[in-house]
Amino acid sequence: MADLRSNTGGIRSPNPFWLASAPPTNSGDQIMRAFDAGWGGAVWKTLGQPIQNVSSRFGALNFRGTRAVGFNNIELITDRPLDVNFREIAEVKRRYPDNAVIVSLMVETEEEWREIIKRSIDAGADGLELNFGCPHGMCERGMGSAVGQEPKINERITSWAVGYSTVPVLVKLTPNVSDILPHGRAAQRGGAHGVSLINTIKSIIGVDIDRFVPVPRVGDLSTNGGYCGAAVKPIALHMVAQLARDREFQLPISGIGGISNWRDAVEFILLGSSSVQVCTEVMLRGYRIVEDMIEGLNTYMDQKGIANLDQMVGRAIPRYSEWGNLDLNYDTVAKIDSSTCIGCQLCMVACMDGAHQCIHPNPDGSRVPTVDESECVGCNLCQIVCPVPGCITLEEVQDRLPPASWNQHVEHGAKLRPKKGVH
Amino acid sequence: MPHLPEQRSETVFEDFKPPFDDQQAAIEANRCLYCHDAPCQHACPTHIDIAGFIRKIATGNVRGAARTILDSNILGMSCARVCPVEVLCAGECVHNVQDVPPIAIGKLQRYATDQALAGGWQFHEAGAPSGKKVALVGGGPASLACAHRLRRYGHAVTIFESRERLGGLNTNGVAPYKLRADAALAEVDYVLAIGGIEVRTGVSVGKDVSWAELERDYAAIFIGVGLGADSVMKIPGAQHAGIHGAVAFIESFKTGSVDLSRVQHAVVVGGGNTAVDCVRELIGLGVPSVQMVYRGEEAGMSGYAHEWDEAKIEGAQPVWRAVPVAFEGTNQVTAVRCAALDANKKPTGTEFTLPAELVLLAIGQARLGDLVGALPGIQLDNGRVVVDEHGATGRPGYFAGGDCANGGKEVVNAVAEGTAAAHAIHQKIEGVTHG
Numbered sequence: 001m002a003d004l005r006s007n008t009g010g011i012r013s014p015n016p017f018w019l020a021s022a023p024p025t026n027s028g029d030q031i032m033r034a035f036d037a038g039w040g041g042a043v044w045k046t047l048g049q050p051i052q053n054v055s056s057r058f059g060a061l062n063f064r065g066t067r068a069v070g071f072n073n074i075e076l077i078t079d080r081p082l083d084v085n086f087r088e089i090a091e092v093k094r095r096y097p098d099n100a101v102i103v104s105l106m107v108e109t110e111e112e113w114r115e116i117i118k119r120s121i122d123a124g125a126d127g128l129e130l131n132f133g134c135p136h137g138m139c140e141r142g143m144g145s146a147v148g149q150e151p152k153i154n155e156r157i158t159s160w161a162v163g164y165s166t167v168p169v170l171v172k173l174t175p176n177v178s179d180i181l182p183h184g185r186a187a188q189r190g191g192a193h194g195v196s197l198i199n200t201i202k203s204i205i206g207v208d209i210d211r212f213v214p215v216p217r218v219g220d221l222s223t224n225g226g227y228c229g230a231a232v233k234p235i236a237l238h239m240v241a242q243l244a245r246d247r248e249f250q251l252p253i254s255g256i257g258g259i260s261n262w263r264d265a266v267e268f269i270l271l272g273s274s275s276v277q278v279c280t281e282v283m284l285r286g287y288r289i290v291e292d293m294i295e296g297l298n299t300y301m302d303q304k305g306i307a308n309l310d311q312m313v314g315r316a317i318p319r320y321s322e323w324g325n326l327d328l329n330y331d332t333v334a335k336i337d338s339s340t341c342i343g344c345q346l347c348m349v350a351c352m353d354g355a356h357q358c359i360h361p362n363p364d365g366s367r368v369p370t371v372d373e374s375e376c377v378g379c380n381l382c383q384i385v386c387p388v389p390g391c392i393t394l395e396e397v398q399d400r401l402p403p404a405s406w407n408q409h410v411e412h413g414a415k416l417r418p419k420k421g422v423h
Numbered sequence: 424m425p426h427l428p429e430q431r432s433e434t435v436f437e438d439f440k441p442p443f444d445d446q447q448a449a450i451e452a453n454r455c456l457y458c459h460d461a462p463c464q465h466a467c468p469t470h471i472d473i474a475g476f477i478r479k480i481a482t483g484n485v486r487g488a489a490r491t492i493l494d495s496n497i498l499g500m501s502c503a504r505v506c507p508v509e510v511l512c513a514g515e516c517v518h519n520v521q522d523v524p525p526i527a528i529g530k531l532q533r534y535a536t537d538q539a540l541a542g543g544w545q546f547h548e549a550g551a552p553s554g555k556k557v558a559l560v561g562g563g564p565a566s567l568a569c570a571h572r573l574r575r576y577g578h579a580v581t582i583f584e585s586r587e588r589l590g591g592l593n594t595n596g597v598a599p600y601k602l603r604a605d606a607a608l609a610e611v612d613y614v615l616a617i618g619g620i621e622v623r624t625g626v627s628v629g630k631d632v633s634w635a636e637l638e639r640d641y642a643a644i645f646i647g648v649g650l651g652a653d654s655v656m657k658i659p660g661a662q663h664a665g666i667h668g669a670v671a672f673i674e675s676f677k678t679g680s681v682d683l684s685r686v687q688h689a690v691v692v693g694g695g696n697t698a699v700d701c702v703r704e705l706i707g708l709g710v711p712s713v714q715m716v717y718r719g720e721e722a723g724m725s726g727y728a729h730e731w732d733e734a735k736i737e738g739a740q741p742v743w744r745a746v747p748v749a750f751e752g753t754n755q756v757t758a759v760r761c762a763a764l765d766a767n768k769k770p771t772g773t774e775f776t777l778p779a780e781l782v783l784l785a786i787g788q789a790r791l792g793d794l795v796g797a798l799p800g801i802q803l804d805n806g807r808v809v810v811d812e813h814g815a816t817g818r819p820g821y822f823a824g825g826d827c828a829n830g831g832k833e834v835v836n837a838v839a840e841g842t843a844a845a846h847a848i849h850q851k852i853e854g855v856t857h858g
């Protein structure tokens with residue numbers, strides 16, 4: 001059994017799985033049920049001046065029959081009275097001392113920050129998360145992503161919070177920026193103990209094509225919302241990794257964005273997350289998913305001989321490099337395993353129309369296509385469309401030139417192989 | 424056309440393959456891989472763009488799906504229900520290769536075409552009038568498909584049908600748990616809605632109208648007369664009441680009522696698809712004991728295994744390696760005396776009797792070739808009208824398709840052949856030579 005205990009900037013939890021600040025963490029009753037299910041921590045639904053929400057708040061992106069591969073919302077922070085929230089936080093901490101309760105906060109003035117931080121810590125918070133990320137509604141009022149998009153304001157508010165807090169402070173970053181680095185560094189300068197990212201991405205999830213109104217529709221109007229769920233994982237992974245490999249940025253990371261299972265969690269950890277947070281998949285499938293997440297992570301770590309999370313966090317970061325360092329002489333070609341090929345020929349049409357026209361009908365008349373290896377550029381498209389796992393593999397070409405990256409080529413004329421697929 | 428009676432014995436049957444609702448169709452459609460050069464399409468005699476229409480169902484473009492189907496196969500609604508997809512399109516679905524259930528192509532096709540018929544969605548218009556007239560003999564699937572396609576080309580067409588109703592075996596023969604007569608006739612109306620198809624029912628060509636008259640009045644003639652009467656057994660007792668040809672009996676309960684309340688035991692003779700249909704139909708109509716007497720063994724049956732498996736589940740009792748030698752009874756049949764056969768289908772010398780108040784003979788149908796065999800140029804092969812790959816016979820201006828030319832296949836083959844013949848007729852009467 002691997003040791004799953006996690007520590008994110010001083011916030012400890014029995015495992016790295018936290019609920020992100022969102023509807024699954026609205027109330028004490030919910031969070032206690034989540035802890036019973038196995039969640040290691042929970043970031044309380046953002047507290048601040050309770051707001052009024054609209055009716056009709058969520059929208060989903062369905063794709064090829066799969067529902068909600070992407071999700072968006074236009075809800076705001078908590079709509080429940082603050083004293084009720086604080087009473088419940090105290091209750092949860094009393095009953096679940098070992099689980100991490102992080103309180104997410106979003107207010108405006110320094111005085112409000114001081115006040116709400118004190119009340120959170122009095123209630124027993126193990127840590128705070130400053131919500132500088134909400135991309136809808138709150139930002140129109142000068143909060144949320146309006147803060148997260150301005151490194152100076154981010155740094156100033158972070159420093160207030162850190163000054164008033166006796167528990168670790170995480171800054172939750174918005175992905176609605178062109179480069180995440182200045183924002184992570186600003187949080188670091190402000191004295192934060194860690195960052196969490198990503199919050200949701202500004203989005204319009206769809207349009208009601210019968211009524212000519214975007215969704216979700218509130219009466220006759222709609223507004224842009226925050227995008228999340230499985231579809232945002234690649235964006236989140238990139239931002240997490242950008243910070244994790246930055247020399248200047250040194251803070252621990254709580255990874256968020258499209259995490260739906262243990263495999264996603266492993267990826268976030270390998271790219272530098274000390275803990276991971278989940279919102280959408282819990283909204284869609286319930287707290288019970290954590291059982292598989294814990295077991296899957298455990299099994300993975302055991303199989304890889306990884307004893308604890310420290311041995312795993314950021315392990316793929318050294319392999320995340322610049323394009324200019326990639327070996328241009330590395331060469332793979334597609335191989336189709338005729339014993340498992342079912343003859344759908346999706347690879348052939350994909351290569352013909354979407355790649356390099358090097359998969360052809362079999363001259364022997366069978367439905368198993370053939371790859372013209374002299375033209376195959378090893379782009380992976382055929383493997384991606386193949387419905388049979390393992391049927392198409394990309395195999396390394398032997399007898400290659402010595403490795404040569406673009407940078408090496410430019411710097412000292414390293415020899416590049418002849419181009420393929422440029423017929 | 425006379426209306427079908429409301430009271431028909433066939434109405435006791437539920438759909439054997441119930442239709443998909445929206446959700447079921449969407450889930451199934453999304454399972455389709457949208458194969459390139461899809462093998463399912465090759466396996467469909469009418470070469471429907473199956474991957475294409477299924478993708479349209481998946482995207483919610485049901486109207487487009489229906490158009491795609493009906494463009495290739497104007498009888499797509501009935502084919503969706505009656506095609507033995509297990510040995511046609513779905514049998515070639517690539518999912519079979521990985522031992523995953525094939526796409527339910529027939530049910531998806533039905534999902535789209537049912538809506539087209541219910542909504543009266545018409546996708547085809549008659550072509551500009553060509554001034555040419557074509558006669559179609561027989562009003563079954565082959566002629567209907569041919570007539571519709573000829574109208575798209577702009578030719579005037581007349582269907583001559585000896586029965587009172589169009590549809591051929593779709594109306595009169597196909598098992599009602601697949602397609603009931605009323606649905607078949609609704610499809611006939613859908614096909615006729617292209618307009619300009621003259622229908623002359625109750626007219627038997629060769630009897631009421633001569634071939635010479637047709638030759639005089641029409642630029643081309645399509646023969647789609649199907650197969651003839653059920654074969655009979657010339658053995659003692661064959662004249663008793665209660666002994667029927669299978670197809671004639673099926674027609675009687677599909678288009679009218681039969682009273683089987685006094686039938687406790689029925690015997691079906693044969694081992695082909697018609698025999699298997701009869702067994703399932705008699706069970707469905709409430710006959711307590713239905714035995715099927717076949718001269719071979721289970722493995723040698725010409726009936727489809729998937730259909731026979733269902734029949735067994737429903738309670739069919741097979742009697743293998745036996746042949747009737749006499750029907751017992753005085754006026755009404757009471758039993759069938761059978762001779763047991765050995766592996767070479769030779770009598771073993773043992774005989775036994777099976778009680779039966781009803782006997783259906785499903786041992787084949789006559790070929791109607793004689794109807795045209797006397798016309799110089801037309802060749803017959805074992806009663807089949809011989810045609811080239813375009814449906815042309817040896818007599819100029821005469822084309823043929825469907826059961827009368829292929830010897831008895833499926834509805835979808837009749838549609839494919841009727842459609843192909845329309846194309847050939849069009850080229851012929853417009854003076855285009857085959858490329």
Ligand SMILES: Cc1cc2nc3c(=O)[nH]c(=O)nc-3n(C[C@H](O)[C@H](O)[C@H](O)COP(=O)(O)OP(=O)(O)OC[C@H]3O[C@@H](n4cnc5c(N)ncnc54)[C@H](O)[C@@H]3O)c2cc1C
Nearest residue numbers: 561563564565585591592628648649825826832833834837
């Ligand atoms: C019992 C049974 C069950 C079947 N089940 C299925 C099934 O489940 N699925 C499937 O795909 N196929 C099935 N078939 C086969 C299918 O019905 C035929 O292949 C198809 O109907 C052939 O179409 P057709 O137009 O060639 O002939 P038919 O459907 O036989 O139509 C021929 C028409 O010509 C008319 N006619 C005949 N002689 C003349 C004349 N001299 N003048 C004018 N009109 C004339 C007849 O009255 C008839 O209406 C079944 C067949 C039978 C017998």
Ligand SMILES: Cc1cc2nc3c(=O)[nH]c(=O)nc-3n(C[C@H](O)[C@H](O)[C@H](O)COP(=O)(O)O)c2cc1C
Nearest residue numbers: 020021022046073198199228229257258278279280
């Ligand atoms: C309905 C909804 C409400 C949310 N509310 C908050 C919030 O109050 N505070 C916050 O910091 N993030 C909020 N988020 C963002 C999530 O915490 C999380 O950062 C984001 O959804 C990405 O993770 P996911 O892909 O696992 O959902 C909300 C998300 C959703 C879907």
Ligand code: SF4
Nearest residue numbers: 467502506511512529
């Ligand atoms: S017409 Fe019949 S064989 Fe062709 S696709 Fe439809 S169901 Fe399959």
Ligand code: SF4
Nearest residue numbers: 455456458463516517
């Ligand atoms: S073979 Fe099967 S999966 Fe492929 S297009 Fe046809 S129905 Fe779809």
